[in-house]
Amino acid sequence: MTTVDRDTVLATALRLLDEVGLDGLSMRRLADALDIKAPTLYWHFADKRALLDALSAEIAAAAMDPVEHPLPGQAWPEWLADRARAFRRGLLAHRDGARLHAGTVPRAGDTTSLQRLVEMMIADGLSQEDTLGTVLAVSRYTVGCVIEEQQATEPLPDADRHFEHGLRVLLLGAQQDSLS
Known part of the structure; x- marks a missing residue:
């Protein structure tokens, strides 16, 4: 029998998730x-829930690393859209990635860039309530789209285009709220 560290456990769990799916991971x-x-x-x-939360956090952190900070001069709608696209790619990269993520709670240290995004949105005229609602709506939209893609028996035609359309509609609505 061997001794293992947390990183090895997570890496092995992620490999198993990709091999056997969420239902087969025990x-x-x-x-x-x-x-x-x-x-x-x-x-x-x-417990298993703690393991699944940690796996979800690992997937999200790896996906979000390239968009951790806005580009110089980047407006919040563009940054939020980039984050949604990166999140989607990260979830799609792993079997049952969206099902794994659904219902998880972010760890305390995972909210630094989210706080920066919220500040940008409030500075642009959105209320705190509308800001949090927008971020949640985009996140839940992304997870829902990926669940649909991953549960489909065959690839969904134009999934990228449809995702982009819905994302644009959400962000335009949020921007409209900031003007009213």
Whole structure:
């Protein structure tokens, strides 16, 4: 039997997610892949939900890294759209990525760039309520689109174009709110 660290557990869990999907990923299967006993996993994660939340955070962090900060002079709608596109790519890169992410809660350290986005939106005239609603709507829209794509029995025609259209509609509506 071997000793493993948290990063190894996460990397193996992500590999298993891609191989067997969310429904096939179990603590026992993960322990077997790591050649450890299942209770050893609980040193790193309190339960399966904690493991899944950590996996989701890893996927999101990797996807969002290139868009962590706005480009110089970039307006919030463009930055939010770039973030939504990156998030979508990250979720699509992993089997059941959107199902995994649905219902997770961001870790405290994961909200720094989100705070910057909120500040930009409020400075542009959106209320705090509308700002948070817009960010949630774009995130949930993205997750929903990816769930549809990943659950489809065959590739959805024009998925990219349809995603972009819906994203544009959401952002135009939010911008309109800032003007009223």
